[in-house]
Amino acid sequence: MRFQDVSLRKISDSEWEIPQGAGMLVPGRIFASEAMMGDIVRDEALRQVINVAHLPGIRSFSIGMPDIHWGYGFPIGGVAAMEPDGGVVSPGGVGYDINCGVRLLRSGLRVESLRARLPELVAALFREVPSGVGSTGDVRVTGKELDKVLTEGSRWAASRGYATADDVEHTEDRGRFPAADPEAVSATARKRGEDQLGTLGSGNHFLEIDEVAEIYWPEAAEAYGLFPGQAVFFIHSGSRGLGYQVCDDSLDRMAEYMRTHRIVVPDRQLACAHILAPEGERYLAALAAAANYAFVNRQLLAHRVKEAVERALRMGPRDAGIRLVYDCGHNNAKFETHEVEGKLRRLLVHRKGATRAFPPGHPDLPAAYRAVGQPVFIPGDMGTGSYVLAGAEGAMRLSFGSTCHGAGRRMSRTQAMHSAKGRSVLADMERRGVLVACASKRTLAEEIPEAYKDVSAVVDVVVRAGIARKVARLKPVAVVKG
Amino acid sequence: MTRPRYRLLPHTADLCVEVRGDDLPSLLAASAEALFSLLTDRRRVRPEERKVLPVPPAPPDEQLYLLLRQALLLVSSGRFLVRRAGATMESGAVTVTLAGEAADPSRHEVYREIKAVTRHALSVKRDGGGWTARFIVDV
Numbered sequence: 156m157r158f159q160d161v162s163l164r165k166i167s168d169s170e171w172e173i174p175q176g177a178g179m180l181v182p183g184r185i186f187a188s189e190a191m192m193g194d195i196v197r198d199e200a201l202r203q204v205i206n207v208a209h210l211p212g213i214r215s216f217s218i219g220m221p222d223i224h225w226g227y228g229f230p231i232g233g234v235a236a237m238e239p240d241g242g243v244v245s246p247g248g249v250g251y252d253i254n255c256g257v258r259l260l261r262s263g264l265r266v267e268s269l270r271a272r273l274p275e276l277v278a279a280l281f282r283e284v285p286s287g288v289g290s291t292g293d294v295r296v297t298g299k300e301l302d303k304v305l306t307e308g309s310r311w312a313a314s315r316g317y318a319t320a321d322d323v324e325h326t327e328d329r330g331r332f333p334a335a336d337p338e339a340v341s342a343t344a345r346k347r348g349e350d351q352l353g354t355l356g357s358g359n360h361f362l363e364i365d366e367v368a369e370i371y372w373p374e375a376a377e378a379y380g381l382f383p384g385q386a387v388f389f390i391h392s393g394s395r396g397l398g399y400q401v402c403d404d405s406l407d408r409m410a411e412y413m414r415t416h417r418i419v420v421p422d423r424q425l426a427c428a429h430i431l432a433p434e435g436e437r438y439l440a441a442l443a444a445a446a447n448y449a450f451v452n453r454q455l456l457a458h459r460v461k462e463a464v465e466r467a468l469r470m471g472p473r474d475a476g477i478r479l480v481y482d483c484g485h486n487n488a489k490f491e492t493h494e495v496e497g498k499l500r501r502l503l504v505h506r507k508g509a510t511r512a513f514p515p516g517h518p519d520l521p522a523a524y525r526a527v528g529q530p531v532f533i534p535g536d537m538g539t540g541s542y543v544l545a546g547a548e549g550a551m552r553l554s555f556g557s558t559c560h561g562a563g564r565r566m567s568r569t570q571a572m573h574s575a576k577g578r579s580v581l582a583d584m585e586r587r588g589v590l591v592a593c594a595s596k597r598t599l600a601e602e603i604p605e606a607y608k609d610v611s612a613v614v615d616v617v618v619r620a621g622i623a624r625k626v627a628r629l630k631p632v633a634v635v636k637g
Numbered sequence: 638m639t640r641p642r643y644r645l646l647p648h649t650a651d652l653c654v655e656v657r658g659d660d661l662p663s664l665l666a667a668s669a670e671a672l673f674s675l676l677t678d679r680r681r682v683r684p685e686e687r688k689v690l691p692v693p694p695a696p697p698d699e700q701l702y703l704l705l706r707q708a709l710l711l712v713s714s715g716r717f718l719v720r721r722a723g724a725t726m727e728s729g730a731v732t733v734t735l736a737g738e739a740a741d742p743s744r745h746e747v748y749r750e751i752k753a754v755t756r757h758a759l760s761v762k763r764d765g766g767g768w769t770a771r772f773i774v775d776v
Contacts, residue, residue: 225650227757227775287747288750289740289747357749399753403753424756565649567647567648568648569645597749598748601749
C-alpha cells in the first residue's frame with residue numbers, strides 16, 4: 156500500500172511497517188489505525204520516520220506513535236534507539252523543550268464537593284501559578300544555586316522544602332538525570348532559565364483540574380490512588396527558555412561536527428554527533444541539566460498548586476490530600492537497557508513526543524507501581540479529556556519501552572484560529588462544563604478541541620498494540636492556560 | 638505602516654512564514670518584522686530604542702537564520718519588541734537595525750512564546766520579482 160510516496164505494509168490493525176529502502180539502516184514502524192493514516196499522511200511525518208532510519212547506530216526500527224506529526228528533524232511522536240558505539244545523538248530527536256512532560260496530582264477531594272467553589276479555585280490557580288509569555292517565577296536561582304538545580308533536579312527541590320521524598324520517588328528517574336553538567340549549559344541558556352523556574356509557559360502547556368470519569372483497570376487505579384469522581388490536577392510544562400537554548404546552542408556545534416566527520420543524513424535538521432564523541436557527550440550533559448531543570452519546574456508548579464488549593468479551599472494538607480501520582484517526560488534521550496536480537500544492550504533511546512512506558516516488574520519503577528507498570532498520562536484536547544495508562548509488556552518488545560504522549564494536532568494554528576473566529580471559545584468551553592482561565596485568547600483559539608486528533612482513537616491504538624494498558628479516563632472541569 | 642510583506646503557510650504544529658522583499662536587505666528586514674508580528678501587534682510598539690544586529694557575510698539562507706536567532710533572543714532574554722526594521726548591506730555583510738521598546742504588559746499583548754527559529758525548510762530564493770524567504774518557528 157502507498158500513502159503519497161511512502162510505501163507501507165500493514166502488519167495489524169494497529170501497526171504498519173515502512174520497508175527498509177535505499178539508505179535506511181532499519182525499517183520504519185508506525186502505530187496507527189487505517190483511519191488515522193488519512194491525517195498522518197497530510198504532512199511530512201512519515202518522510203521524517205524514513206529520514207531517522209538513516210541515522211548511524213539506529214537499532215531495530217525508526218518508530219512513529221499514533222499521535223505522530225511533522226516536527227523538527229524527527230517527527231513529534233517519534234522513537235529511535237541508538238547503539239552507543241558508532242551511534243549518534245541528535246537534538247532533533249529530543250526537541251527544543253527538553254524533558255517537557257506531564258505530572259498528575261491526586262487529591263482526597265471529589266469534584267462534586269468542589270463545584271460551588273470551582274470559580275474561586277480556578278481564579279486562585281490562575282493568580283498564583285505563573286503562566287503566559289514573559290511570566291516569571293518567585294524562586295529565582297542564579298550562580299551556584301542554579302548549578303545545584305541543574306545537577307540535582309528533584310533532590311534540590313526536596314532540599315529546599317518544595318518536594319517530599321515521596322515526590323522524588325514518584326518522578327521518572329527519581330527526578331534526576333545523573334549525567335548533568337552545568338558547565339555544558341551556555342551563559343545565554345542560564346540567563347533564560349534564571350527567572351522562569353516554576354512557570355507554566357504558554358502554547359499547549361496547561362494546568363487542569365480533572366475528574367476521574369471512568370476506571371478501566373481497578374487494581375492499577377488503586378495502586379495509583381485513583382477513584383471515580385476524584386479531583387486530580389494535571390500539569391504540562393517543560394524546561395522553558397533554558398531547555399530551548401540548550402537545543403539551539405547544540406545544533407550549531409553538531410552541524411560543524413557533521414561537516415568535519417563527513418556524516419551525511421537526508422535532512423540537515425537531523426544534526427547529530429557520535430554519542431561517545433566530546434560533542435555528543437557535551438550535548439548529553441547539557442540535555443541532562445535541562446531535564447533536571449524541567450523536573451524542578453514541574454515540582455515547583457505542583458508546590459504552588461498545592462498551596463493555592465489549600466488556601467482557596469481553606470483546608471489543611473491532610474484534608475486536601477494532594478499527592479503526586481507520577482511525573483513523566485516526553486522529550487528525552489537517555490540510556491536504557493533493551494533486548495535486541497535476543498541480547499540485552501545498553502542503548503540511547505530518543506523519545507520526542509513519546510512517553511516511557513515500562514511494564515509491570517521493571518526494576519526502574521517505584522515499588523508501589525511495580526506490580527501494575529509505570530503510570531503514563533496522555534492529555535487530550537482541553538474539552539474532551541485525558542487518559543491514565545500503564546506501561547505494558549509489548550512496549551519492551553515493540554517500541555523500546557515507549558508509548559504515545561498526547562492526541563497530536565490535526566489542524567495548523569492558523570486553521571484553528573480561522574475555525575474559532577466569530578465565536579467565544581470561553582463560552583463554548585463553559586457549555587461543555589469546562590471553566591477556563593487564560594492569559595491569551597489567541598492561545599486559547601489555537602488550542603480549540605477540534606485542533607487535536609481524537610485522543611481515544613490514539614489510546615485505542617497503543618492499547619491494541621499491547622504497548623500500554625488503559626487505567627482511567629479523566630474529564631476536564633477547569634483549565635488554566637498561559 | 639505598509640501592508641504586511643509576509644503570510645503564514647500551513648504547518649501542523651508550528652508556524653511557517655513566507656516573506657517577500659525587493660532585495661536581500663529588505664527581505665531580511667521584512668523577515669525580522671514578520672517574526673515580531675507573530676509575537677505582538679507591532680502597531681502598539683513605540684520605536685523608542687534601537688538595536689543593531691550585525692549579520693556576517695554568508696549564504697543568504699544562513700544570514701536569515703543568524704538574523705532571526707539574534708532577533709528572537711532580544712525578546713526571549715530582554716523582552717524587547719520591535720515596531721520596524723531596516724537593513725543595509727556592505728561587502729556581503731548586512732546590518733539590521735530594529736526600532737522598538739521593552740514589552741509593557743499594560744500596552745502589549747504578547748500572543749505566544751516562540752521557542753526557536755529553526756533551519757527546518759528555511760529558504761531564501763531570488764526570482765523575477767524580488768526575493769522570497771520561508772522559515773518555520775517552533776512554538
